[in-house]
Amino acid sequence: xxxxxxxxxxxxxxxxxxxxxxxxxxxxxxxxxxxxxxxxxxxxxxxxxxxxxxxxxxxxxxxxxxxxxxxxxxxxxxxxxxxxxxxxxxxxxxxxxxxxxxxxxxxxxxxxxxxxxxxxxxxxxxxxxxxxxxxxxxxxxxxxxxxxxxxxxxxxxxxxxxxxxxxxxxxxxxxxxxxxxxxxxxxxxxxxxxxxxxxxxxxxxxxxxxxxxxxxxxxxxxxxxxxxxxxxxxxxxxxxxxxxxxxxxxxxxxxxxxxxxxxxxxxxxxxxxxxxxxxxxxxxxxxxxxxxxxxxxxxxxxxxxxxxxxxxxxxxxxxxxxxxxxxxxxxxxxxxxxxxxxxxxxxxxxxxxxxxxxxxxxxxxxxxxxxxx
Amino acid sequence: xxxxxxxxxxxxxxxxxxxxxxxxxxxxxxxxxxxxxxxxxxxxxxxxxxxxxxxxxxxxxxxxxxxxxxxxxxxxxxxxxxxxxxxxxxxxxxxxxxxxxxxxxxxxxxxxxxxxxxxxxxxxxxxxxxxxxxxxxxxxxxxxxxxxxxxxxxxxxxxxxxxxxxxxxxxxxxxxxxxxxxxxxxxxxxxxxxxxxxxxxxxxxxxxxxxxxxxxxxxxxxxxxxxxxxxxxxxxxxxxxxxxxxxxxxxxxxxxxxxxxxxxxxxxxxxxxxxxxxxxxxxxxxxxxxxxxxxxxxxxxxxxxxxxxxxxxxxxxxxxxxxxxxxxxxxxxxxxxxxxxxxxxxxxxxxxxxxxxxxxxxxxxxxxxxxxxxxxxxxxxxxxxxxxxxxxxxxxxxxxxxxxxxxxxxxxxxxxxxxxxxxxxxxxxxxx
Numbered sequence: 167x168x169x170x171x172x173x174x175x176x177x178x179x180x181x182x183x184x185x186x187x188x189x190x191x192x193x194x195x196x197x198x199x200x201x202x203x204x205x206x207x208x209x210x211x212x213x214x215x216x217x218x219x220x221x222x223x224x225x226x227x228x229x230x231x232x233x234x235x236x237x238x239x240x241x242x243x244x245x246x247x248x249x250x251x252x253x254x255x256x257x258x259x260x261x262x263x264x265x266x267x268x269x270x271x272x273x274x275x276x277x278x279x280x281x282x283x284x285x286x287x288x289x290x291x292x293x294x295x296x297x298x299x300x301x302x303x304x305x306x307x308x309x310x311x312x313x314x315x316x317x318x319x320x321x322x323x324x325x326x327x328x329x330x331x332x333x334x335x336x337x338x339x340x341x342x343x344x345x346x347x348x349x350x351x352x353x354x355x356x357x358x359x360x361x362x363x364x365x366x367x368x369x370x371x372x373x374x375x376x377x378x379x380x381x382x383x384x385x386x387x388x389x390x391x392x393x394x395x396x397x398x399x400x401x402x403x404x405x406x407x408x409x410x411x412x413x414x415x416x417x418x419x420x421x422x423x424x425x426x427x428x429x430x431x432x433x434x435x436x437x438x439x440x441x442x443x444x445x446x447x448x449x450x451x452x453x454x455x456x457x458x459x460x461x462x463x464x465x466x467x468x469x470x471x472x473x474x475x476x477x478x479x480x481x482x483x484x485x486x487x488x489x490x491x492x493x494x495x496x497x498x499x500x501x502x503x504x505x506x507x508x509x510x511x512x513x514x515x516x517x518x519x520x521x522x523x524x525x526x527x528x529x530x531x532x533x534x535x536x537x538x539x
Numbered sequence: 540x541x542x543x544x545x546x547x548x549x550x551x552x553x554x555x556x557x558x559x560x561x562x563x564x565x566x567x568x569x570x571x572x573x574x575x576x577x578x579x580x581x582x583x584x585x586x587x588x589x590x591x592x593x594x595x596x597x598x599x600x601x602x603x604x605x606x607x608x609x610x611x612x613x614x615x616x617x618x619x620x621x622x623x624x625x626x627x628x629x630x631x632x633x634x635x636x637x638x639x640x641x642x643x644x645x646x647x648x649x650x651x652x653x654x655x656x657x658x659x660x661x662x663x664x665x666x667x668x669x670x671x672x673x674x675x676x677x678x679x680x681x682x683x684x685x686x687x688x689x690x691x692x693x694x695x696x697x698x699x700x701x702x703x704x705x706x707x708x709x710x711x712x713x714x715x716x717x718x719x720x721x722x723x724x725x726x727x728x729x730x731x732x733x734x735x736x737x738x739x740x741x742x743x744x745x746x747x748x749x750x751x752x753x754x755x756x757x758x759x760x761x762x763x764x765x766x767x768x769x770x771x772x773x774x775x776x777x778x779x780x781x782x783x784x785x786x787x788x789x790x791x792x793x794x795x796x797x798x799x800x801x802x803x804x805x806x807x808x809x810x811x812x813x814x815x816x817x818x819x820x821x822x823x824x825x826x827x828x829x830x831x832x833x834x835x836x837x838x839x840x841x842x843x844x845x846x847x848x849x850x851x852x853x854x855x856x857x858x859x860x861x862x863x864x865x866x867x868x869x870x871x872x873x874x875x876x877x878x879x880x881x882x883x884x885x886x887x888x889x890x891x892x893x894x895x896x897x898x899x900x901x902x903x904x905x906x907x908x909x910x911x912x913x914x915x916x917x918x919x920x921x922x923x924x925x926x927x928x929x930x931x932x933x934x935x936x937x938x939x940x941x942x943x944x945x946x947x948x949x950x951x952x953x954x955x956x957x958x959x960x961x962x963x964x965x966x967x968x969x970x971x
Binding site for chain 1: 586
């Protein structure tokens with residue numbers, strides 16, 4: 167028994183020592199973290215081979231997959247270590263939250279975030295900021311937190327305006343004089359951009375609706391009525407099916423549909439075809455391969471070319487500027503209020519694409535160019 | 540008796556075979572060590588441990604309720620939807636009627652209780668299988684979430700965020716650590732020592748085998764070592780952080796429910812019902828009441844988990860709670876519960892949940908994509924349960940087998956004789 171006792175005491179001592187030494191090795195991180203946590207850290211720059219984290223939504227559209235690949239290549243070429251992550255398909259928000267936390271733990275110096283739900287990342291973004299990282303909101307503005315440093319995107323209000331204008335142009339080409347009957351669609355209500363697109367389009371369309379030149383056939387003009395949850399094709403198709411049954415069952419014609427993106431545009435066209443109606447003028451966005459084919463074939467009227475290559479290249483340039491301790495280039499310091507602060511933004515101009523300029527617009531795109539011939 | 544046998548018998552809980560649970564704890568340690576080496580020491584940094592606890596506390600809270608549901612022989616598929624529904628109700632209530640946040644939490648728990656009563660009613664008193672009732676609930680409350688929230692993201696007040704993103708305040712002298720976390724650690728150490736001593740006393744008065752002194756000391760040493768290590772880690776995070784509030788809520792729940800399921804008549808009734816409902820009823824267990832309470836309890840915990848997630852996310856969104864039920868169910872089964880009911884422990888489920896959480900975290904630290912993470916998690920779940928099934932068919936090592944025997948003899952309260960519950964709940968406490 168005594169032997170056991172002495173032995174066990176030795177073990178106790180050893181374990182306690184181990185635990186203590188392990189713990190003492192970890193100095194409290196706050197001592198240094200607090201000093202670098204404020205905004206001055208950006209001005210100092212960081213190592214040229216630092217880790218850059220990129221957190222993107224789940225792989226639901228071609229654009230995100232392409233963006234991820236471009237980030238991996240672009241950051242590698244610029245000499246950084248990169249960690250590019252997509253959220254899982256079913257648990258998007260929670261996944262993205264833990265991915266951002268993991269990037270902070272790994273000591274990423276810049277974290278680029280394409281948010282799944284722009285309002286649910288405040289905790290992680292603040293955590294990133296406090297660890298001294300710079301946070302760049304990519305394509306979607308992160309809301310309700312003061313910890314977002316920059317926002318980079320295509321000018322989405324402009325996208326909406328272009329869509330509205332394209333809708334009008336397309337309908338005028340088919341039927342020179344109004345009034346025209348239209349239906350409105352908007353994106354997912356949890357995506358901050360949906361409202362921006364819609365407001366941009368309404369900026370062009372509203373005066374005509376007020377004048378009576380444009381008639382919304384179903385009367386559904388409010389963004390709550392026009393929203394398509396999750397940007398899902400099936401939801402858009404369902405809504406269009408119902409609209410056709412409720413409003414266009416007689417010989418009432420539908421001249422145009424405002425669609426916020428290509429996936430929804432194709433779903434809308436499928437629905438109209440299914441009902442045996444002539445295809446109206448349908449707008450789009452994203453330059454998805456299927457929609458480019460559709461435009462060439464004369465079905466979908468327009469899309470928007472937001473060249474992901476350019477956006478990623480600009481983001482990488484921004485990161486390079488931060489690395490050198492410079493302030494990155496900004497061209498908008500007042501439009502993007504996230505509810506807590508106005509986030510400095512760099513906006514790229516979008517380009518409208520119709521059948522008329524489709525070949526020219528995608529001439530430099532290795533994937534889309536062959537489709538336009 | 541050889542010393543190895545002594546160890547096996549006494550170190551990891553009880554005389555009945557707890558090999559499966561021991562196996563899970565071993566797996567957990569192995570995963571931690573593996574990733575600690577693989578990630579170059581990132582896994583056990585203060586920042587990461589704090590992040591893991593606040594990221595997974597809501598899943599672990601669900602696992603507590605789910606364990607009880609599964610032990611009673613049911614399943615609950617609606618937890619994610621209930622969580623999302625509660626989240627949006629609370630967020631909306633605070634936004635539109637500007638009610639103070641403590642009242643918001645109370646409202647959320649009340650919503651959970653009402654939903655639970657609804658589901659419990661159908662399961663217990665109408666006799667609709669829980670699978671169907673909660674499948675209906677999954678649709679019902681997901682729809683309710685979208686109906687109330689307009690599929691919108693609704694931000695919550697800063698005060699409310701404490702339960703999901705809050706930390707213990709920094710008080711007292713500057714020790715280089717978070718003082719309150721240190722105090723909690725100290726309390727945990729004292730608690731462990733006190734209970735160990737008390738167990739020895741009880742066994743002595745009952746003339747049961749008292750574990751040899753060296754085993755007690757060794758066990759204490761291991762547990763104290765883990766507690767001290769965890770405490771110092773959590774206390775030495777960035778200034779302003781500590782053991783997360785959500786982690787403290789989790790620990791309180793784990794301790795409370797562990798005690799309830801092990802040492803109270805009500806808790807043992809759940810096992811009796813799950814083991815053999817008919818026998819339990821004949822021996823005087825109020826079957827309907829047990830079923831009702833188990834289902835209701837699950838929804839209340841789901842409501843709490845939903846609020847913690849909303850608090851952490853700073854807003855309630857339409858994607859909250861998606862596939863949470865699967866994470867919770869996986870944690871429970873990895874932690875050794877039987878699909879047929881009647882078996883499983885809270886601490887086992889927590890360990891199971893932690894295995895998943897640390898696996899997830901480690902893979903993410905390594906930059907493994909979410910597609911591979913899902914594949915790996917799926918395989919782990921399958922292998923963990925297959926391991927147990929295999930061992931059972933080989934007639935060795937099986938906690939299920941060894942505990943089912945008493946049931947088949949129609950002695951529903953027999954498994955109450957797991958006399959040494961202590962170490963497991965401590966593991967959970969440390970990890971939490």
